[in-house]
Amino acid sequence: MPASELPSNVHVSQHPCVLAKLSQLRSQSTPPKDVKALIHEIALLVASEAFAKGLSSAPGPTDKTPLGFDFQSHQITPATISIVPILRSGLGMVEAVQTLLPAPVPVHHLGLFREPVSLLPVEYYNNLPNHASSTGGSAGPSELAIIVDPVIATGGTCAAAIATLREWGARRIIVLSLVGAAPGVRAAAGEWSEGVEIWLAGVDEELTDRGMLKPGLGDVGDRLFLTIGK
Template sequence: MIEDTRWEGVYSFEDSPFIMEVLTELRDERTGPIPFRKGLVKLGRYMAYELTKTMEVEKIPVKTPLEETTGTRIKDRRNVVIITVLRAAIPLMEGLIKVLDHARVGIVSASRGKAPKFEIEMKYVKVPRIKPEDTVIVADPMIATGSTLVKVLDEVKKYGRAKRYVVVGVLAAPEGIDRIKETHPEVEMFVAAIDRELNDHGYILPGLGDAGDRAFGAPIKL
């Protein structure tokens, strides 16, 4: 895990050969929906493991069949809310919850309009009540312009103030990170890699295309 010195609290996993191998498969245009979804699940699980390294732990007594010893419990793992941004984040959330199995889960349906305005439409929000001891994890594979996540974070904060706010994604563009940090500076971000830039249509370069379409099949053009 590498902290990017351009921002505070922004981390990538470009030092992990396994993550880079999974990301390479996701980038490949020949990768179909099934292996694409499985790749997102793998990334979610791995990043959840890494995220537990940043959580508060406590020592507890445990009795083995032979004697009493000291064990470890991750306190923060029991106070997690995962916000799933539909639809691309569903497989990513599946991976996260395999490790963060105590998590309460919220759903937000948010879509980004076309360039140059990139207006955000939020049609459905279902978020559990957030407690002061919670770590809120917003799962969204592609952090492009940052517009969607800014609006999601604005909405989520209406349900209570958390101990931590964390964004977990696959790829991020510098423009999107800047946008989120401007409006929500306390938010931490964990992504597989930080790519070069956005194109005129708001897609990450080199990127991997539209994560939702690639995971679930491209929508029918009417």
């Protein structure tokens, strides 16, 4: 889908390695071990593109190299960041984001599923307390929340997660996903257009009557955890 047909806060990767790896992930013949690795690798590439635009660098304290030379260190901003995987398939993308960030950040989990008849989101788990600061004690909601969820289908789950994080007090949200259906991506992007940026590896045009992307990736949770969906 041409980028001009998507909202301005939606970004679809054109990285050739992302496109090739996404094709491998779509294939039904890709074994489970490779599915896990491909999700990690694609998430790493997409997150790298997102963070190049969504994070900034600020001067840190002066440090010394092993040879004793002084140098100016740099730290990323904003100062408080959280990773928010949507259970359960979002767990497959967490490590990629942690790998890129130079310091550990809190991971807060949201459990959401689509009711099979209405396809509307239902929240069954929410772990969004005031997280502990790096110096101990209590800190408020993160300035930046990073939602990780491999698939945006109808957009209802993503939009619900955005609404929950906004109510929690996050000032900005980055959504990292592998594939989204165009109507669902538009719906999610419109939930809080001024505060959300969505980054994807690819966009599909269609949904099946069961709310699955076409061609899509299949059920990512089942492929990751070797289970059979209900």
